[in-house]
């Protein structure tokens with residue numbers, strides 16, 4: 001991980017995007033945990049590109065600070081996020097009126 005460039009956040013592409021299979025994880029949970037541990041050791045928070053529910057939950061368990069997109073997350077996952085204070089800055093599709101506790105904290 002190249003932290004010498006002094007980035008504010010590291011984004012990991014946990015799931016494929018809408019041009020692929022958004023439910024398919026591109027990293028194992030072990031990989032995500034390792035990424036979060038390395039970034040945290042450098043004081044850098046991690047955000048997860050995660051559209052599917054399984055990937056989002058793996059990223060949350062791994063300790064990411066933010067889920068990007070979250071297009072297919074379930075209410076259960078949203079509740080877990082709120083309980084852990086994981087940010088959800090915006091969502092690509094659906095639930096447009098949903099504003100999570102974490103989103104409110106970002107504004």
Ligand SMILES: [Zn+2]
Pocket residue numbers: 049050068069
């Ligand atoms: Zn993304």
